[in-house]
Amino acid sequence: MVIAAAALVAAITGAAKPMPGMRVVPGGHWVYNSVLQAAFHLDGGTSSIDAQAPVPGDQDSQVVQGDTSGYVVGDQRITRFGKSDLSAGPSVRPPSGEIPVGVETAGGPYLVYRQAGQIVRLGDPSATMSAGGPVGDPVATADGTLWLLRTGSGLVCRLDRGADRVSSCPVVLPPGHTGELTLVGDRPHFVDTTDGTVRSVEGGGLGDAVPMGLPAAKDLRTAANDVSGRVPLLDPQANRLYLVDPSPKAAKPVTVPLPAGQYDGPVAGGSVVALVDRTSGTLLTFDSTGKQSDAKPIPPGSGTSRLTRGEDSRVYVDGGQGTHVLVVGKDGKVTDVPVVPPPNGKPDQPAPDQPAPPQPNVLPPAEQRGTGQPVPDPGAGNDNKHDPRTPSQKPPPKPPPSSPPAVPASPPGAPSNVSATGDSGSATLSWGAAASNRATVTSYRISWAGGSKTVGGGTRRASISGLTNGTRYTFTVVAVNKAGTGPGASASATPAAAASAPALTASRDGNDVSLSWSQPDLGGGSLVHYQVSGTGLSTQDVSGTGASYRGLSAGKTYTFTVRAVTKTPDGKTVNGAAGSKSITIPAQSVEISQGSSTETDSCHENCARVNVTVSGFPPNSTVSIRLSSDTTGNVRTENTKTDANGSVTYTDLDYDQPGQEIWVTVTASDGTSKQSNHIVWE
Known part of the structure; x- marks a missing residue:
């Protein structure tokens, strides 16, 4: 559903303004802790939490901020809170269930729903627009x-x-x-x-x-x-980070080999580039020369961590539940900040003249363990009748042995070996089992920009349909058990369709056939070559849009097929649909018969036409027709031209010698010839 601009103005922006004397939280980074249901402000310079706003929100919510308000953005609701009074306002439903890209900039913030093509401006005035x-x-x-x-x-x-x-x-x-x-x-x-x-x-x-x-x-x-004038690029297939110089006289790009993994990013802040390796659960940072600055494990927790660039140009990694934030300093060093309420002073300390309270369940000193010696009574004074260390005092009874407490279940680990392959309008995912962590994995949840899908805990493969060919999708798989949701592992794929059938034409020149076609729709892939075949003929792989076969057998019909072979953006080779065309190579034939009577200067009594019917010769070409008899090898030779089908009927020859056996020989321009039937002239 699309949010009306007026509704957003009333419901999100609200009428609240900063009250005189109230503290305005400075720029920095806001994170949403879904466990505590509160937004926390983090000062990136000091890596400390300095403000908290109780706001209802969804799992995996993100926070974007404007000049006076912050917004907790989930897949079910968007809730405004004041940055001065730190109180939550009303919630509205987002225009799409997909995860938007939050943009903090002047006049914003904005939410961009990429697949839905919707833009929401949360600042004043609020608006929802179509891209x-x-x-x-x-x-x-x-x-x-x-x-x-x-x-x-x-x-x-x-x-x-x-x-x-x-x-x-x-x-x-x-x-x-x-x-x-x-x-x-x-x-x-x-x-x-x-x-x-x-x-x-x-x-x-x-x-x-x-x-x-x-x-x-x-x-x-x-x-x-x-980052310092260079454009950071990630090649997830080759596991490489590149830093490219975009200036007209560009320097050679910096290439940074990465460990094998599934990466999110890159995100650049100042002179630092950051990547998250979902496979190992590690944040990696590099400077503008490609030198690694730090590598920090992402604290475990349910949900999917988020890599962002804050309003202060620093890079942050929010934990899936918002209970931890990794802060990337300007030098690339990473600090882990627990997201807890800001302190209200130092913890209470015992007075200097008072002993510290006893610690429960503390073992005695090492020299007293396993010796059979009694343990001193911490509450005994100097007025006791008996020295606690004397042999006359009985040792305290030993407590009954107890089993160690069971380790509670925790959310599962990340699925292993996640891979994705694009198909036509769909993608196929596979993964290995996630560590159960003492509770059976009940389901796996797959999410991507524009949707999600849940499958059973025993499933290791899933097909995602309804995708757009040629669009790159990143799929994240998380495991779920009774203790919660584990960290995600991701893989990317680009759906692509097989190429459509080429429109094929065929032409004949004698016993030679020429084929031509135009490039079909390649379905989002790139052309490898065309595959051309004919009935009983060898297959050709050609890069252009034409092919030929020569010296075909007369009297046979050939069916030719052409298909485009493409490579999808994921590197998969796909055979397209075939276009076909049939053509017949006619057998050469020459037939003669005695025609109607005629008379010429050289042909008088018994003179008649010699009807010659020719077929199967090269089309639109000149042929010679030589008339022969028992007594004369070349009575007369004349030329004529075949039609587009290689045929002609010729009636300009005549003959007048009764009792003679006659015939004709037809010769094509390529030297091939065919003799006709023989008849006795009457």
């Missing part, structure tokens, strides 16, 4: 302009600050080209993954193409902004 179709990840310049790439039509569109609709779509990508947007020095650029170039987005088009110097890879992922 005109599915879009890629947005970027926003410092002046509050939002740039979006419409993936279906190849248009680059802009939403100006304060506008209530997409302002314009001034840039059209070259046909068939795909890629992503990024910012370099606060200017939008297009990373073209089809031809491996970077181009600036100008007022009415794209700037000059700058080669990236990378191997071809259509599934490159681009950071939303540069």
Whole structure:
């Protein structure tokens, strides 16, 4: 459902304004702790929690902030809270159940629902707008302009600050080209993954193409902004991070090999690039030269962790339930910050002249364990009648032995070896079992941009349908048991269809056949070659749109087929539908008969026409017809031309010698010849 702008103004923005004397929380990063049902503010500079706002929300909710308000955004509701009074306002339902991209910028914040093609501005004035179709990840310049790439039509569109609709779509990508947007020095650029170039987005088009110097890879992922002038790119198939120079005189790209894994990112903040390896549950950071700065395990917990760039340009990783945040410093070093209520002073300490309270269940000192010596009574004073260490005092009775307490169940681990393969309008996922952690895995939940699916705990394979061919999807699989939801593991795939059938034409020249066709719809894949075959003939692989077969047998019918062989963006080879055409190679035939009477200067008594019928010769070509008899090898030779089918009927020869056996020989321009039947002239 689409949120009306007026409803958002009333329900989300509200009438609340900062009250005089109330503390306004400074810029930084907000995280939602779904366990405590509260939004917490984190000062990235000090890595400390300094504010808390109780707000109802959903599991895996994210927080985006504007100048005076923050918004807890889940898949079921969006709830506003004041940054000055830290109180929650009413909730509204989002326009889509997919996970949006939150953009904190001037005039915002914005939520971009990529598959639904919807943009929600939560700032004042609030509005919900259509992007005109599915879009890629947005970027926003410092002046509050939002740039979006419409993936279906190849248009680059802009939403100006304060506008209530997409302002314009001034840039059209070259046909068939795909890629992503990024910012370099606060200017939008297009990373073209089809031809491996970077181009600036100008007022009415794209700037000059700058080669990236990378191997071809259509599934490159681009950071939303540069790091020290270089564009970070992730190749998830090759497990490589690239730092590309987009300047006209580009330096060689920096290549960073990564350990095998399933990566989220890249996200750039200042001079740091961050990636999350879902396989190992690790946050990796690198500087602008590609040197690794830090590697930090992500604290375990249910839900899926989120890698973001905060309003302060720092990189943060929010735990799935928001109970921990990893903060990436400007030097790339990572700090783990537990998300707990801010402290209200130091913990209570015992007075200096008072002994510390006794600790329950504390074992005696090591020298007294296992010796059979009595344990001193911590409450005994100097006025006791007996020294507790004297042999006359009986040792206290030993407590009965007890079994160690059972270790409680915890949420399962991440599924192993998650893989995804794109098919036509669908994708197939497979994974290994997640660690149960003392409670049976009851289900696996698969989520992606635009949907989710739950399967049984014994399932290791699932098919996802209803996807858009040519669109890259990242699927995250999590395991669920009675203790909760475990961490996710991800894999990406791009659905693609088989190519449609080429429209095939066939023409004959004698016993030779020529085939031609036009390129069909490739279904989102790239052409490998065309596969051409004919009845009883060898198969050809050709790169162009034509092929030929020569010297075919006369009198036979041949059926020719042509299909496009394509490679999907996931590297899978697919045979397309076949176009076919049949053609018959006629047998050469020459027949003569005695025709009607005639008379010429050289033919008088008993003179008649010699009817000659020719078929199976090269079409539209000249043939010679030589008349012969028992007594004369060449009575007369004349030329004629065959029609488009290689046939002709010729009646200009005549003859006048009764009792003679006559015949004709027809010879084609290529030297082949055929003799007719013989008749006795009457």
